[in-house]
Amino acid sequence: MTTTATPGPAAAPARVGETVVEARGLTAGYAGTPAIHGIDLEVRAGEVVALLGANGAGKTTTLLALAGEVAPLAGTITFHGDSRRRRLHQRARQGLGFLTEERCVFMQLTGWQNLKLGRGRPEHALELFPELEEHLGKPVGLMSGGQQQMLALGRVLASEPRVLLADELSLGLAPMVVERLLTAVRAAADKGVAVILVEQHVRQALGIADRVHVLRRGRIVMSGAADDLRSPDGHGAETIAAHYLTGDADPS
Ligand SMILES: Nc1ncnc2c1ncn2[C@@H]1O[C@H](COP(=O)(O)OP(=O)(O)O)[C@@H](O)[C@H]1O
Ligand SMILES: [Mg+2]
Secondary structure, eight states, X not given: OOOOOOOSOSSOOOOTTOEEEEEEEEEEEETTEEEEEEEEEEEETTOEEEEEOOTTSSHHHHHHHHHTSSOEEEEEEEETTBOSOOOHHHHHHTTXXXXXXXXXXXXXXXXXXXXXXXXXXXXXXHHHOGGGGGGTTSBGGGSOHHHHHHHHHHHHXXXXXXXXXXXXXXXXXXXXXXXXXXXXXXXXXXXXXXXXXXXXXXXXXXXXXXXXXXXXXXXXEEEEEHHHHSOTTSOHHHHHIIIIIOSSOOOO
């Protein structure tokens, strides 16, 4: 029997409601110094979990540890039933899609070349973001920030990940683009992707999240269902922001 490497989904999708990623007592950091402490969280297929917190709270470190880019100092990470330590490229084969804080595109390549480098079908990315089509012939460095981020998100979603980790997807982008990106993230979750979304925009994050964790100084200080936090008077987002996200950067 022969096997051929074909592009397409990295891994079979999980069943909706099934836990896809779980962290227990996760402590991780840099040069042996923890930046996050004893984090417990999980994300199931079909849900969006938002991670909120001030600058320096440990959001990126949490995602990097889940992705296998930062080694845990303590605790466990279980990825679709596998609790062995894995590096990012191995996680990618297990169905991890990771959009880091740096925009995940190759600026010198054209949009089309960027899409072809992904694990999925370029056409699938264009179904999600058809407005990109007319710009695909030019170098990505000449596209707007919003187009670049749609390209990055479209490419990762086209690979049909089981899990999407998205770090500050909407940073610095216009509200309409933010809406567009987050709607695509919600739609992916509705199709069964497990999503962990790091966001600065609390209101928009609450708008698409199922559950929320707030990090402060490397620890989860508040967790809840997004429904409970979206107060009827619409002040839920302001309350979280006022209590947890205000002030200067959050030194560990
Ligand atoms: N590469 C690094 N080396 C050393 N310390 C780091 C590094 N990256 C982040 N940190 C520190 O870890 C803490 C958490 O940072 P980070 O996870 O980036 O927070 P956030 O994403 O919430 O802004 C901060 O105190 C930050 O200074
Ligand atoms: Mg960060």
